[in-house]
Amino acid sequence: MSFWSKMKPAFWDRSGTEGEPLNYRRLLKITFWSAVAVSLVPLVLLAGINFYQFEQQYRFQRNEITNQIQRLLATTKVQIAYFLDERRAALHYVNLDNTYQELGERDRLESIFRKLRDSFGGFVDLGLIDQAGIQRVYIGPYNLQGRDYKDQDWYKEVQLRGIYISEVFLGHRNFPHFVIAVRHEKVAEPPYILRATIDTGRLNDLLEATDLQPSGDIFLVNETGVLQTPSRLFGGVLTKFPHFSSSQAARNAIVDAVGPGGAPLLVGLAKVEGSPFNLVVVNQPRTILQKWDVLRVNVIIMILLSVFAIMLVVWRGSTNLVNRIFEADLKRAAMLHEVEYTNKLASIGRLAAGVAHEINNPVAIINEKVGLMKDLLEMGGEFPQREKFLRQAAVIRDSVKRVSDITHRLLGFARHLPVKTEEIHLEELIKDVLEFLGREAEYRGIDIRLDIPADIPTMLADKGQLQQALLNILNNALAAVKDGGLIEIGVSRLDQGGVAVAISDNGRGIPAENLKAIFEPFFSTKGEKGTGLGLSITYGIIQKLGGHIDVQSSPGQGTTFTLHLPVRPGTAVSVGGQGEGSG
């Protein structure tokens, strides 16, 4: 979540707030996703095409491998069949060329055996078996002379079919070999069988010489899938090869299988006709296609990295964009607010001036009339209720004074005298203002403390107006505190070359709902005592001087007004508004 809090733009939590000109979160989402879509669509398309081509290539490669297996199966099958046929033919020839009697001669049979071994190779022994199934003559390393084969299956089969080729078995010396037996039938001769044992070594050589991929395998199995020649992947002779099926071998099928290590295999099966053998060619497409896989993985990594980079860049870009819009809106809203406020003050000012003017004329007449009455009373002779009349006149005069005070203040608020700038020592100015109020403060036991550092620069401003502004705020502070309260005035320098005057009281404070309205004309909480113009006038003055006012208040604890003022006119302190038009 801390990642998100870092990534989260400033406006995120404001979205959907009442009165926002835009839903920024929605704007960000739209901007972000459309930019992501625009940048990702070509990438995804490209990746798709790439993968399609990969797939094509893959399939093509696989077909190649399949074809290779098929070719190998076909050629090798022919070679194996030829190998077997060659030996069968040799034995057949021996039969044809010799009579039973001739073969029965040990020397002759031995000579034939030697010739066979030398010319074909692989012959381990040779025997002649008579009609009764007894091995009449035996040439070979074992002592098998006189052995009775009559009850053995192969003997019966060779009797039946004329030829028999055995599966591979381990002989006495524990090396693999197989048997070829051929039945002899000649007119006027008793039937007999010529039986030869063949070393599988020659078969192995033949299989090894094939054109096979380094990761491939080629071997023979019998009808039940038992290995007849050693396999690189599935073990030695007579172990079981698990993926064999005689029906598939009959069809020369190529099937998918899973190798001992879990790697996918392509297995080609083919029956070697006229023998118990089946040829098996195994290939590992994965090792051949590995480079394609590596390439594919690289492409995937590249795409993922690109997607991540695009998302990141787009996110940064769109948050930045929306943030700028957001900030511009904020600024505009603040300015609109300011302008609205200024306009409000200005129009109220015009209204006030008009009202004051209309009131001042009749008030002036009342004033003069009552003045005349007083004059006449004072200058005329004694008459019964003279004192009482004088008192009435005085009350009327006081009331007129009150009315004219109000209208004069209204006019003061509306009046926009040109700013007369002069060099001002802030400390002197504040002390002057405090002299006005000193008596009231003293009388009520209010402590007014002034803290002003020696290095506060002199300012260029309108002295009278600045005094008026401070006086209004201090008047309010005096009204807010109880007898014996405290008012502190702190002056400090601002970074931008301005001065801040903070006036704090420990009075009753201003409720939050009133804080917004305090600078508006005629807003007063002092009842009859206030005109509601003091702070408006102050606000207008400070604005005209190029500064601004902040107010902080907590009800029950007190209020702080801070005036931010530029030291030189024209160097506005942050959001200082310009003076408004004429009133």
Next chain:
Amino acid sequence: MRILLIDDERELVTTISERLELRNIDNDWAVSGEEGLALLRRNHYDWVVVDLKMPGIGGFEAIKAIKREQPGTRIILLTGHSAPEDLDRALVLGADRYLIKPVDIENLLAVMAPAGQKE
């Protein structure tokens, strides 16, 4: 010291006039600019107190005419209220002071007192 009061509020000028007389100050009054200027042509006045907004000849014209007829006469603009530009204009045209109504007669006299003597 002789004073001329010009204001379209008859009650105001007559009352001020009466009060000035009670103080033995010589004065005349007029309720329009035309009337005031007619008086000015016949008599000499040290001070003229004139309103700004009057029907017919208004305050500005009156000030101009007074300065033309009797350049030595001092002028006080007495007004309910006017825009600062108006007050500035009056001062430029030749008014010496302006006062906002209502004004105590003592204040009016105080304004005239120190400069009342002719230079």
